[in-house]
Amino acid sequence: xxxxxxxxxxxxxxxxxxxxxxxxxxxxxxxxxxxxxxxxxxxxxxxxxxxxxxxxxxxxxxxxxxxxxxxxxxxxxxxxxxxxxxxxxxxxxxxxxxxxxxxxxxxxxxxxxx
Amino acid sequence: xxxxxxxxxxxxxxxxxxxxxxxxxxxxxxxxxxxxxxxxxxxxxxxxxxxxxxxxxxxxxxxxxxxxxxxxxxxxxxxxxxxxxxxxxxxxxxxxxxxxxxxxxxxxxxx
Numbered sequence: 085x086x087x088x089x090x091x092x093x094x095x096x097x098x099x100x101x102x103x104x105x106x107x108x109x110x111x112x113x114x115x116x117x118x119x120x121x122x123x124x125x126x127x128x129x130x131x132x133x134x135x136x137x138x139x140x141x142x143x144x145x146x147x148x149x150x151x152x153x154x155x156x157x158x159x160x161x162x163x164x165x166x167x168x169x170x171x172x173x174x175x176x177x178x179x180x181x182x183x184x185x186x187x188x189x190x191x192x193x194x195x196x197x198x
Numbered sequence: 199x200x201x202x203x204x205x206x207x208x209x210x211x212x213x214x215x216x217x218x219x220x221x222x223x224x225x226x227x228x229x230x231x232x233x234x235x236x237x238x239x240x241x242x243x244x245x246x247x248x249x250x251x252x253x254x255x256x257x258x259x260x261x262x263x264x265x266x267x268x269x270x271x272x273x274x275x276x277x278x279x280x281x282x283x284x285x286x287x288x289x290x291x292x293x294x295x296x297x298x299x300x301x302x303x304x305x306x307x308x309x
Contacts, residue, residue, distance in 0.1 A: 088240075117297070124207075127241070127286065127299035142296065143199065174240050184229040184248075184290045187297060189240025 086111045090175050090190035097165055097197055105160045105193050107175030113188070114180035116158040117142070118150065120171040121192075127174065133158055134180070165197040200225050202287055202300035210306040211277055218273045219303040221287035227267045228290050235284040235302075244272075277307045 088109045097103055109116065117132040119142075129142030133152040147169055149161040158177075162169060175190040201224040211217055221230070229248045233241035245254050247263040247270065254261045258281075260273040274281055287300040 119299075124301065126202075126301040129296065129298070132296055143298075176240070184231060184246055186231075186243040186246075187233075187241070187288075189242070191238070191240055 086188065088175055088177055088188050088190040090173075090193050093191065093193060095193060095195050097195070099166055099197055100164050103162050103165060103195075105162075105173060105175075105195070107158045107160065107190060108156050109158075109175075109177040109188070110156065111177060111179070111188065112155065113177035114155070115178045116152065117176045117178075117187075118148070118158070118160045119174045119176065120144065120169075121174060122171050130160070130173075165195075167197050169195065170197050171195060200289060200298045202289060202298055204285075204287060204300040204303050206303060207301070208304050208306075210308065213278060213307055213309050214276050216273070216275050217277055217305070218271055219285055219305070221270045221272075221300050223268050223289060225268070227263075227270070230263060230267075230270050231288045231297075232261055232270070232272055233286045233288060233299075235286060237283070241284075241286055274305075277305075279307045279309050281305060282307050 091106045114135050118130040119127040128144045131150040133139045173193045176187045178187045179185045231246045232244045235241040245261050250267045251265045252263040258275045262271045285303045290297050
């Protein structure tokens with residue numbers, strides 16, 4: 085089954101404790117992205133990757149890091165989480181092709197930083 | 199930075215009613231997509247529209263793309279409880295790897 089898998093689904097952590105949210109896709113997609121979703125603000129892109137070892141900042145990259153060492157994996161790293169990073173996070177992947185292709189989303193990770 | 203504004207923000211209707219939600223862009227759309235997000239899930243693509251004036255139908259859902267390609271609407275006929283969810287418009291004006299999403303319309307259909 086074609087899917088994007090995020091882990092964990094829920095995470096409560098304390099300020100300053102480094103954490104990683106994993107994302108894996110089995111569709112051989114080139115493009116992968118991370119979004120955060122907050123009430124009234126919609127989905128905002130944090131980072132995106134066009135292929136292995138190619139990443140770039142989205143609209144809200146501060147406080148986040150990413151890496152793309154393998155095509156299928158795109159982890160999101162919070163080196164020193166703060167309460168304003170409490171949010172619902174989504175990973176997405178899409179095929180690189182002419183035209184706007186469908187984005188496939190994971191089920192989300194609800195992060196609470198206390 | 200492209201801004202996508204959706205209206206209304208919230209909509210609560212009775213089963214069987216019709217409704218329309220809107221998406222307006224601060225710049226011309228590259229190609230517009232509509233997604234639906236159900237509680238606890240990630241968004242799922244409903245449709246992609248590319249050509250100004252284009253109309254696409256998906257069962258009871260009708261999607262219209264404005265002639266000037268700066269606005270779009272989604273019309274649902276005879277809404278059902280299964281239509282409940284967050285409706286998001288999205289565009290890739292910044293490149294196909296960089297997608298901008300609207301703020302969303304949260305729809306509740308009451309049985």
